[in-house]
Amino acid sequence: MGPTIKDVAKKANVSVATVSRVLNNQPGYSEKTKKKVLQVIEEMGYQPNAIARGLINKRTQTIGVLFPSVSSMFSSGVLHGIEHTAHERDHSVIVCNTDEDGKRTMKYLQVLREKQVDGIIFTSEVMKEEYYNALTMMNIPVVLLATSSVRYPFPFVKVDDKQAAYSATEYLIKKGHRKIAMISGTEEDPIAGTPRIEGYREALGDYGIPFQKNLLVFGDFGYRSGRIAMEKLLQTKAEFSAVFAASDEMAAGAINVAYQHGIKVPDHLSVIGYDNLQIAEMSVPPLTTVAQPLFEMGKLAAEMLLTMIETGTRVESRIMPHTIIERQSVAQLS
Amino acid sequence: MGPTIKDVAKKANVSVATVSRVLNNQPGYSEKTKKKVLQVIEEMGYQPNAIARGLINKRTQTIGVLFPSVSSMFSSGVLHGIEHTAHERDHSVIVCNTDEDGKRTMKYLQVLREKQVDGIIFTSEVMKEEYYNALTMMNIPVVLLATSSVRYPFPFVKVDDKQAAYSATEYLIKKGHRKIAMISGTEEDPIAGTPRIEGYREALGDYGIPFQKNLLVFGDFGYRSGRIAMEKLLQTKAEFSAVFAASDEMAAGAINVAYQHGIKVPDHLSVIGYDNLQIAEMSVPPLTTVAQPLFEMGKLAAEMLLTMIETGTRVESRIMPHTIIERQSVAQLS
DNA sequence: CTGAAAGCGCTTACAG
DNA sequence: CTGAAAGCGCTTACAG
Numbered sequence: 001m002g003p004t005i006k007d008v009a010k011k012a013n014v015s016v017a018t019v020s021r022v023l024n025n026q027p028g029y030s031e032k033t034k035k036k037v038l039q040v041i042e043e044m045g046y047q048p049n050a051i052a053r054g055l056i057n058k059r060t061q062t063i064g065v066l067f068p069s070v071s072s073m074f075s076s077g078v079l080h081g082i083e084h085t086a087h088e089r090d091h092s093v094i095v096c097n098t099d100e101d102g103k104r105t106m107k108y109l110q111v112l113r114e115k116q117v118d119g120i121i122f123t124s125e126v127m128k129e130e131y132y133n134a135l136t137m138m139n140i141p142v143v144l145l146a147t148s149s150v151r152y153p154f155p156f157v158k159v160d161d162k163q164a165a166y167s168a169t170e171y172l173i174k175k176g177h178r179k180i181a182m183i184s185g186t187e188e189d190p191i192a193g194t195p196r197i198e199g200y201r202e203a204l205g206d207y208g209i210p211f212q213k214n215l216l217v218f219g220d221f222g223y224r225s226g227r228i229a230m231e232k233l234l235q236t237k238a239e240f241s242a243v244f245a246a247s248d249e250m251a252a253g254a255i256n257v258a259y260q261h262g263i264k265v266p267d268h269l270s271v272i273g274y275d276n277l278q279i280a281e282m283s284v285p286p287l288t289t290v291a292q293p294l295f296e297m298g299k300l301a302a303e304m305l306l307t308m309i310e311t312g313t314r315v316e317s318r319i320m321p322h323t324i325i326e327r328q329s330v331a332q333l334s
Numbered sequence: 335m336g337p338t339i340k341d342v343a344k345k346a347n348v349s350v351a352t353v354s355r356v357l358n359n360q361p362g363y364s365e366k367t368k369k370k371v372l373q374v375i376e377e378m379g380y381q382p383n384a385i386a387r388g389l390i391n392k393r394t395q396t397i398g399v400l401f402p403s404v405s406s407m408f409s410s411g412v413l414h415g416i417e418h419t420a421h422e423r424d425h426s427v428i429v430c431n432t433d434e435d436g437k438r439t440m441k442y443l444q445v446l447r448e449k450q451v452d453g454i455i456f457t458s459e460v461m462k463e464e465y466y467n468a469l470t471m472m473n474i475p476v477v478l479l480a481t482s483s484v485r486y487p488f489p490f491v492k493v494d495d496k497q498a499a500y501s502a503t504e505y506l507i508k509k510g511h512r513k514i515a516m517i518s519g520t521e522e523d524p525i526a527g528t529p530r531i532e533g534y535r536e537a538l539g540d541y542g543i544p545f546q547k548n549l550l551v552f553g554d555f556g557y558r559s560g561r562i563a564m565e566k567l568l569q570t571k572a573e574f575s576a577v578f579a580a581s582d583e584m585a586a587g588a589i590n591v592a593y594q595h596g597i598k599v600p601d602h603l604s605v606i607g608y609d610n611l612q613i614a615e616m617s618v619p620p621l622t623t624v625a626q627p628l629f630e631m632g633k634l635a636a637e638m639l640l641t642m643i644e645t646g647t648r649v650e651s652r653i654m655p656h657t658i659i660e661r662q663s664v665a666q667l668s
Numbered sequence: 669c670t671g672a673a674a675g676c677g678c679t680t681a682c683a684g
Numbered sequence: 685c686t687g688a689a690a691g692c693g694c695t696t697a698c699a700g
Binding site: 002045047048049050051052054055058060062069070071072073075076077079080083084087092093094095096097108110111113114115116137139223249252253255256259278279281282283284285286295 | 335336379381382383384385386388389394396403404405406407409410411413414417418421426427428429430431442444445447448449450471473557583586587589590593612613615616617618619620629
C-alpha cells in the first residue's frame with residue numbers, strides 16, 4: 001500500500017507523534033516542523049489510514065442505513081438526503097437492503113455492528129423486538145425514518161400519516177367530491193396502513209359523508225397492487241368520482257387501469273396520491289398528491305443522528321409537514 | 335463497547351490465538367476447545383471487530399460506488415444489483431453521490447482511499463484523467479458501469495449504446511414510421527450521447543430514410559429537458575409520426591407535452607424510450623422502450639469487481655444485451 | 669493442539 | 685516544542 005505515518009515521520013525527521021499532531025491540527029509543534037511535515041506528506045502523497053484511526057478512536061465516520069428496498073423511489077429520495085448531510089459532515093453511508101426480511105435485517109445489523117458504524121438510520125419498516133434488542137446491544141445512536149414506535153424509544157422523523165391522509169381526503173371533498181374511494185396500503189401496517197385509513201375515515205366523518213366499506217380496498221403500496229385494487233373497485237359497480245391512493249405508485253396503477261378502461265382522469269375520475277415521488281410529476285396527467293419531503297426527511301434524520309453521535313445527547317423526534325401538491329389529476333366538481 | 339477477543343480468551347481459558355483460530359475456521363485446536371470457545375462467544379455475545387480485522391488483513395470487505403446522482407431511477411436499479419451481490423459475497427457498499435462534480439468526486443475518491451475500500455464501481459460518468467490517476471494510485475480493482483473508456487484500461491459493463499439506439503429506431507421503422515424524430519441526451523456525451531445519435535442515423539440510413547436535422551433535438555436525459563425538447567420539436571412544424579427519446583425520463587416528458595397539446599400517444603404520435611426504468615411501465619400509455627438490464631448490470635459489475643478483489647486477476651469487459659420491451663406507446667402505421 | 673509475541677497504522681497520555 | 689511507548693482488537697508466523 002501507500003506510505004504510512006511512519007514513512008513520513010522518517011522522511012521528515014520527526015516522530016510519528018508529531019506527524020499525527022499536525023495531521024489532526026493539534027497543538028505542539030513549531031511552524032517550521034509543521035511546514036516540513038506538510039511538505040513531505042504532499043511529496044509522498046500520504047493519506048491517513050481511516051481504519052487504523054477508527055480502531056483507536058472508536059469512531060469510523062460511517063453510518064448504516066437500512067431500507068426495505070433500496071431501489072424504490074421512496075428510498076432513493078431519502079437516501080439522497082441522508083447521503084447529502086452525511087457527506088457534508090464527513091461521514092460515509094453504508095446501504096443495506098433488508099428486503100423486508102427479518103433474517104436479512106438481523107444479518108445486516110450484525111455486519112453493521114462488526115463494522116463499528118457510528119450510528120444507524122432505520123427506515124420505513126416497523127421496529128420489531130428482535131431488531132430493537134440487537135440495536136440496543138450495539139449501544140450506538142439510532143434514528144427511525146418514515147416509521148416510529150411507541151414501545152421502543154428511538155427518536156424518529158416522519159410525517160403525520162393520519163393527518164396527511166385527512167388532508168388528502170379533505171382536499172377531494174373541498175373539490176366537491178362525496179363518493180370517494182380509497183386504495184389503502186397494507187391493512188395491518190401500523191405506520192402507513194391503519195393511520196391513513198383513519199385519516200380518510202375521519203375526514204369523511206367530519207364532512208358528514210358516510211363511510212362505505214366497498215369503497216375501501218387494499219394494496220401493498222406497489223404499482224401492481226394499485227392496478228389490482230383499481231380493478232376491484234371498478235368491479236364493485238359502486239359509484240365514486242375520486243380515489244385517494246395511499247401511495248403514488250398505487251395511484252399510477254389506478255390511473256393506468258382507468259386509462260385502459262377508457263375512464264379519463266380527471267374528467268371522469270379524480271385521483272390523488274401520496275408521497276410525491278418523481279413519477280407524480282411525470283404522470284399523465286400529472287398527479288396531485290400529498291407530498292412527503294423525502295430529501296428533507298433524509299437530511300434531517302442524518303442531522304439528528306450525527307448530532308447524537310457527536311454530542312452523545314438524545315434528540316427530539318420530528319414530525320415533518322406534509323403539503324398537497326396540486327397538479328392535474330383532480331377535477332373540481334360543480 | 336462489547337467484549338473483545340481477549341475477554342473471551344480469558345473466560346474460555348485459552349489464548350487469543352486459539353479464539354482467533356476457531357473464529358476463522360482455521361485448524362489447530364481440539365473439538366473440545368472449539369466447543370468451549372464457541373460457547374463462551376455465545377454467552378458473552380461476542381462479535382469480532384471488523385475494523386481491527388481490516389487493519390491487519392488489509393481487507394475491509396467493503397466496496398465504494400460512485401453515482402452521478404444516487405436518487406435517479408437509473409442509479410436505484412443498478413445499486414440494487416450491486417448491493418445484492420455484494421451482500422451475497424460478504425461485502426458492504428458505501429454509496430457516493432458525485433453530483434457530476436469533479437471536486438466532489440475527487441473528495442470521494444480520497445475518502446474511499448482513506449477508508450481502505452477493497453474496490454470501486456464507477457458509474458455513468460465519463461472517466462477523466464484526474465479520476466484515473468487517483469484511482470490507479472489507490473491500487474485497487476475498479477470497474478466501470480454504464481460507461482467505458484478507451485484511454486483508461488478499466489473493465490466495464492454496459493450496453494452497446496449505438497446498437498441499442500439502432501434497434502429502437504429500426505423498431506419504429508418496421509412499425510411503418512419514416513418521419514422519426516430523436517430527442518437525444520447531451521450532445522457531447524461520448525457514452526450516452528454521440529453513440530445513440532449514431533445508431534439512430536445509421537438505422538435511418540440503412541433503411542433509406544434521409545436524416546433531417548430539424549428532427550434531432552437535444553436534452554440532458556432528464557424529464558424536464560424531455561419536455562423542452564418536445565416543445566421545440568413541435569415548434570419546428572416539421573412532420574414526424576414517431577420520436578425516439580434517449581432516456582425514459584425524456585420520453586415521459588415528451589408524452590406529457592404531447593398530452594397537453596392534445597396529441598394522443600400512440601394514436602397521433604408514437605414514442606419509444608430508452609432504459610426501461612420503473613416509470614416506463616407506469617406511464618400512460620405504458621412506454622415501449624429499449625431496456626438496459628439495470629439490476630443485472632449492477633450484479634455483474636459487483637461480481638466482476640469481487641472476482642478481481644478475490645483473485646487479483648483482471649477481468650473481461652462485458653457488453654450486456656439490450657431488448658425492446660413492447661408496451662403501448664408505439665402504433666403500427668398501415 | 670496451544671500460546672507468547674510481533675505487528676497492522678494510527679493516537680494519546682506522559683515525560684522531558 | 686518533541687519523542688518513546690503503550691495500546692486499539694485483531695491475525696499470524698514461530699516455537700513448543
